[in-house]
Amino acid sequence: MKSKKTAILAGVTAALAFGVVATLADQAYAKNDRFKKVLDRGELIVGVKADYKPWGFRDSSGKIVGMEVDMANDVAKALGVKLKLIPVQSSNRMQFLQQGKIDLMIATMSDKANRRKVVGITDPNYYTSGTNVLAKKGVVKNWDDLKGKPVCGKQGAFYNKQVTSRYGAKIVAFVGNAEAKQALRDGKCVAWVYDDSSIMADLASGQYNDYEMPMKTEDDTPWGLAVPLDEKDGIWGNFMSGITYNWHRTGRLIELEKKWGIQPTAYLQTMKKKFEAYQPK
Template identity: 75%
Template sequence: MFKPVIKSALCAAVALGFATVSTTADAGNDRFKKVLERGKVVVGVKADYKPWGFRDSSGKLVGMEIDMAQDVADALGVKLELVPVQSSNRMQFLQQGKIDLMIATMSDRTDRRKIVGIVEPNYYTSGTNVLAKKGILKKWADLKGKPVCGKQGAFYNKIVAKRYGAKVIAFVNNAESKQALRDGKCVAWVYDDSSIGSDLASGEWSGFEMPLNSEDDNPWGLAVPVDEQNNIWGNFMAGMQYRWLTSGRLIELEKKWGIQPTAFLKMQKDKLTPARKHLK
């Protein structure tokens, strides 16, 4: 009952927001220049997505993507300011100019590319899967007509609802959706496969399993303002990502933050690393 209100309010407000933002946005390298002028880059990161972006008990933002943001600031020779973002507001923050760069576990989708400047090569990937009680689910089609818990702002909520006819109940955060799964309010919890994998590995979910084949393996994208995608700022971030992938920095960070090693990072490293035979 509450959610439609939030949604419609968001829609109306976002529409109004667009109207005011589009008149003030300017093309070119303005943002990049501004970053250098003020000697500070403002990066939007997650504060509720362990271990990519979360708080330590002193309140400091830490995580894999925060380390990446620090790398960017170091490469530019400027100070780093972190702004915590949520899935529902991260693109608006970038559009409004509140943040210069967004590294916030965002899946790279066509509709999102129209709003923000997602820069290649993508730095990470994850697929969609579900956590469910053992023996209940065998295939995705089993979800038809059943209640499935999810997190607000995840793109695959819609896909699971459309493709498999599941009734998605989206919660604001994961602790609530997990509790709902335990209470039996939903048959499954739909989320990133890597995250579900680490939950199962923690041993706190005996009696539960990840029964389906991961779907929609989707690369993650960091983003600059859409006007700067093909200018200095966008090209700089493309270069940063290329270096992260080829130098093995991301594999190193993955290890540092205890993330299960993904095949994607290893594959990208092999694929993008140039054969330097001619140098020998």
């Protein structure tokens, strides 16, 4: 019995060690192995959100659709391979990329300096989001209209402080966004302040047909798509930079924005103009 157990233990240890070695080997890949692997496999595996309408969500048949899914489709088409989507969460998207479980991540991720050390976020950024408000149509027109008025917000959200210090709004803070939005519906405040991408998702959901997002978005934070860190300066990272450039130049992202009912973002317009300026007339 004892020797049997030892054998089992040895087997398990070997399997674990093997697993660790396999993981390490993955991380030590030379720069272009991932790109080559995608072509060999004939399939591109992209991590997208499945719970963030309208960027990545499920249609009623269970298929993942959305703006970022369309972008992933464009990439697969450009490579001439099939597309496989893996739903990711904010908590595991960077790990999946590091492990090599996904080749590319387009998952509503804000571009932050500390994230650039972990995954290969390619330039230029494909989108931005910032502070804005949701209000009944015609109630407020610009940020200064908020002065002295009650504005609903989520407790602890950093948007609250900004509208108070900059525009003198009176914040009515709630535990969660559902409660804050309910208060807006009940007329307890003139607007609900939050991230514009989240407000757009609400507008797209059809629950807020009498509402609008009237302000010019402030404090834009760029969104980044990412490839594995050691692929960033290789073919794969440069390929993604190129495809993003073309998305901006041709207005593809603006077109997708429209398709998914997302309000036009100033950033995409600016980028289109900037890149078009370099084109011969």
